[in-house]
Amino acid sequence: xxxxTRLAPRLAGFVVLxxxxxxxxxxxxxxxxxxxxxxxxxxxxxxxxxxxxxxxxSVISQLIGVALGIFGAVxxxxxxxxxxxxxxxxxxxxxxxxxxxxxxxxxxGLGVTRIYxxxxxxxxxxxxxxxxxxxxxxxxxxxxxxxxxxxxxxxLAIDPGQxxxxxxxxxxxxxxxxxxxxxxxxxVIVPPLGxxxxxxxxxxxxxxxxxxxxLFVIFSRKNASGxxxxxxxxxxxxxxxxxxxxxxxWSIVQYxxxxxxxxxxxxxxxxxxxxxxxxxxxxxxxxxxxGR
Amino acid sequence: xxxxxxxxLHTPHDxxxxxxxxxxxxxxxxxxxxxxxxxxxxxxxxxxxxxxxxRQEVVVLIGPSGSGKTTFLRCINHLExxxxxxxxxxxxxxxxxxVDGRLVEDKERSIARQRSQIGMVxxxxxxxxxxxxxxxxxxxxxxxxxxxxxxAREVGxxxxxxxxxxxxxxxxxxxxxxxxxxxxxxxxxxxMKPALILxxxxxxxxxxxxxGEVLDVMRELAREGMTMIVVSHEMGFAREVADRVVMMDExxxxxxxxxxxxxxxxxxxRTQAFLSKIL
Numbered sequence: 118x119x120x121x122t123r124l125a126p127r128l129a130g131f132v133v134l135x136x137x138x139x140x141x142x143x144x145x146x147x148x149x150x151x152x153x154x155x156x157x158x159x160x161x162x163x164x165x166x167x168x169x170x171x172x173x174x175s176v177i178s179q180l181i182g183v184a185l186g187i188f189g190a191v192x193x194x195x196x197x198x199x200x201x202x203x204x205x206x207x208x209x210x211x212x213x214x215x216x217x218x219x220x221x222x223x224x225x226g227l228g229v230t231r232i233y234x235x236x237x238x239x240x241x242x243x244x245x246x247x248x249x250x251x252x253x254x255x256x257x258x259x260x261x262x263x264x265x266x267x268x269x270x271x272x273l274a275i276d277p278g279q280x281x282x283x284x285x286x287x288x289x290x291x292x293x294x295x296x297x298x299x300x301x302x303x304x305v306i307v308p309p310l311g312x313x314x315x316x317x318x319x320x321x322x323x324x325x326x327x328x329x330x331x332l333f334v335i336f337s338r339k340n341a342s343g344x345x346x347x348x349x350x351x352x353x354x355x356x357x358x359x360x361x362x363x364x365x366x367w368s369i370v371q372y373x374x375x376x377x378x379x380x381x382x383x384x385x386x387x388x389x390x391x392x393x394x395x396x397x398x399x400x401x402x403x404x405x406x407x408g409r
Numbered sequence: 410x411x412x413x414x415x416x417x418l419h420t421p422h423d424x425x426x427x428x429x430x431x432x433x434x435x436x437x438x439x440x441x442x443x444x445x446x447x448x449x450x451x452x453x454x455x456x457x458x459x460x461x462x463x464r465q466e467v468v469v470l471i472g473p474s475g476s477g478k479t480t481f482l483r484c485i486n487h488l489e490x491x492x493x494x495x496x497x498x499x500x501x502x503x504x505x506x507x508v509d510g511r512l513v514e515d516k517e518r519s520i521a522r523q524r525s526q527i528g529m530v531x532x533x534x535x536x537x538x539x540x541x542x543x544x545x546x547x548x549x550x551x552x553x554x555x556x557x558x559x560x561a562r563e564v565g566x567x568x569x570x571x572x573x574x575x576x577x578x579x580x581x582x583x584x585x586x587x588x589x590x591x592x593x594x595x596x597x598x599x600x601m602k603p604a605l606i607l608x609x610x611x612x613x614x615x616x617x618x619x620x621g622e623v624l625d626v627m628r629e630l631a632r633e634g635m636t637m638i639v640v641s642h643e644m645g646f647a648r649e650v651a652d653r654v655v656m657m658d659e660x661x662x663x664x665x666x667x668x669x670x671x672x673x674x675x676x677x678x679r680t681q682a683f684l685s686k687i688l
Binding site: 276281286292296297 | 521528537
């Protein structure tokens, strides 16, 4: 299995790097490497819940982002000027302001003014705090602005002849969009969408400002109190490893999605980066550039 | 113009048979265009085009590039707007409502419904690359006409067989040659049981060795009585299949006549000059 052989040296590299840092630095810092190892191989309930929250928030926010992106893109390409303006304003605002500011505005800004107080609620047995809701909304709105531009580029990449052929067959604009243009645009959209989700997994850590107990906040709290207090090197290295595991797992999923979407397009499956290249984050040597 | 006679309607590979015979429109006139004007910005591309096409007629539009023949063809199913004049297909005003003599663009749904009865075959095929040949053919019958999927598939397979692609039913467009793609495109248009098919230079994007296979299918369609308007430079095809050849130049119809009349030289100098270049 290529995956295992690829992951092992990378994890090992981390430990070596950390050990080198530890060995070289003339300090009296009381290394406790068991904190690092335990956080990864024997994660406690807190870490697992943080992990679950990070993944859930990422997935839901990304889904919201994709949905908003599709509407936003169709809006920006609309023939009706007010709709175009609305979509353009949306993108302008959410791409032009820091996400941190948006998170604060949406949670505290709406909260203190009683415009929306973000009450806690539960979906079945799962409690969803107001902060989590606000976090999802903020991340989703922000992501939607970026997805709007990605989806718009994807739609514009499709030959206008496709829309014409669909219309000539009697499809309305909406139906032609749904059945003919968007499915083709998906192939163009998915690679950048994958990058967006990769970003999303990490960006959830910004929700620290509204104390959403996702992965990063959990490790911050471990660093601030309890038996592991003030071991930032071991703790945040472990956090880094968790984020790497998430993003790596995602890049594997992304590889298979892209391969499936390549159907019907000659050479499409071959044209994208290989799994190995994707995991390494770049293409290696001349062997991967020619004749593939 | 005499009504075309087709003594040899029954051939071994009936195409229209697959969609339940020749779609019968209400009247004898399928297309009637009067005084059609179109501007692209300030460019006046159609300057009062008049054309009547009768049921089962095959009309070939010829003319130098820029003469407006493709634009006019695209006006017939309202892929292009017109600014003046009227185009009727089967007695229905296409794309517009007539409000006190002014043209007011129709609602999207009515335009879509009108288009569903007019087939179109494009120069660059415009097959849907994410769908198989069969899915290309069945997409509109299922999605637009609301046909039963199983029934649409049966008709689709039959149509693909009749255009000689029975073995390529599950192939994606990218796996087909240009000639094969264009034959799928014709099957796709036929599947909607159109009253009329518009062909926009259907062989211009093809390698020479594939032109024949597409023209064969079109010839067969003509023989079976499909009403067709074809923009083409294939003079051999026009001579053999067309009931009428229409010469366009600079946004007007310069002259029209039977292939014999026109290819004998035509009345206009411009027609003669044009034909001498391409014949």
